[in-house]
Amino acid sequence: MAERAYGAIIFDFEGTLVDFQWRLEPAEVELRFAFAALGFGGDDFAQGNYATMWNAAADWFAPRGRMAELRQALAPIYDRWDLDALNRWAPRPGAAKLLRRFAAGGLAVAMVSNVGRSALAGALERFDFVECLLPVVSRDEVTYMKPRAEGIFRVLAQWQLAADEVLFVGDSRADVFAARAAGMPVAIIRGGECAESAFAEHPPDYMISQLSELVELLERGPGARAGWFPGDRVG
Structure with a gap:
């Protein structure tokens, strides 16, 4: 096998390894009311999404050592919408097989998820999926969700790898922003949380349609990124 382009890979979960089933509109309406009840308002909450609203609130709670209060008030709402999505999630074609292939081949594989x-x-x-992923970082292990890079930095610290040695694979603008904040290349799989047009201003390094395309991408060698443009497809 050719020398790998990357020594490790970090996956997002929803929209990436499984389909996207979080009901964003009603969930975010409920969350805005809940944050307002805590005294939070303004553009960060009127225009923010489930992740950026949490992060904006955490910017106030965390420096005061009061994150437990935020979790107590808001985590049950996030958990309930997670469990609603859990009833409908289905894996992307070949997801488990791909994870096993990577793990068996000695590739370090982890997950950073806002779930x-x-x-x-x-x-x-x-x-x-569980035996192939180490570590798994959920939103409960971090102060800040993606698009902040805290979860990614936790994985890199555990692996003791540089960011440019690792590929992040996701489906949303938040994944692109988190990977960029960590200094990491990023692949986006179509058909997840964000439409392809949402990446026009902030394109990923790679845009793929199937998880199986990652096999050739990782095996292209250190020069794989040269001449590889978002929207190109392996094959």
């Missing part, structure tokens, strides 16, 4: 620990643990077990 909470409870729903994520059940889903990873159900879809036979």
Whole structure:
């Protein structure tokens, strides 16, 4: 096999290894009311999404050592919408087989997800992903969700790898922003949380349509990125 372009890979979960099933509109309406009840308003909350609203609130709670209060008030709402999505999640074609192939080939494989620990643990077990991913960082292990890079930095610290040695694979603008904040190349798979047009201003390094395309991408060698443009497809 050719020398790998990357020594490790970090996956997002929902929209990437499984389909996207979070019901964003009603969930974010409920979350805005909940954040307002805590005294939060303004553009960060009127225009923010489930992740950026949490991060904006955490910017106030975390420096004061009061994150437990934010989790107590808001985590049950996030968890409930996770569990709602859990009822409908289905794996992307070939996801478990791909993870096993990477793990068996000695590739370090991890996950950083904005989904909470409870729903994520059940889903990873159900879809036979759990033994292939180490570590798994859910939103419950971090102060800030993606698009912040905290979860990615936790994985890099555990692996003791440089960011440019690792590929992040996701489906959303938040994944692109988090990977960029960590200094990491990023591949986006179509058909997840964000439409392809959403990446026009902030394109990923790679745009793929099937998880299986990652095999050739990782095996192209250190020069793989040269001449590889977003929208190109392996094959």
